[in-house]
Amino acid sequence: xxxxxxxxxxxxxxxxxxxxAWPWWTKKQAGRMxxxxxxxxxxxxxxxxxxxxxxxxxxxxxxxxxxxxxCCNDGIDVMD
Numbered sequence: 001x002x003x004x005x006x007x008x009x010x011x012x013x014x015x016x017x018x019x020x021a022w023p024w025w026t027k028k029q030a031g032r033m034x035x036x037x038x039x040x041x042x043x044x045x046x047x048x049x050x051x052x053x054x055x056x057x058x059x060x061x062x063x064x065x066x067x068x069x070x071c072c073n074d075g076i077d078v079m080d
Contacts, residue, residue: 002044002054002066005075013056034064039071 004011027043030036035044037052044054044066052068055075059065072078 002056003075004056005072005078008079010075010079034066036066037068037071038065039067042068042070044068 002013002015004013023045025033025035025045027036030043030045031041036042037044037054038057042052044052046052051070053074054066055069055072057065057067057072057075057078069075
């Protein structure tokens with residue numbers, strides 16, 4: 001599950017096709033699949049830090065770029 005900030009709203013997205021295998025992938029495999037923060041490299045599969053929840057910050061339509069909450073201000077900048 002990840003958060004999808006958009007102007008004026010926050011959506012929730014789910015990537016079902018990959019979710020079952022996430023815990024068993026190595027960090028290198030997770031990086032290739034885009035499951036590490038694009039800014040700082042934080043492993044977004046870890047759920048022990050609520051300040052680093054995954055946000056999909058789009059740089060172009062229909063793109064996939066996950067960023068942790070600390071690096072993207074919890075998506076607030078995109079919503080504004």
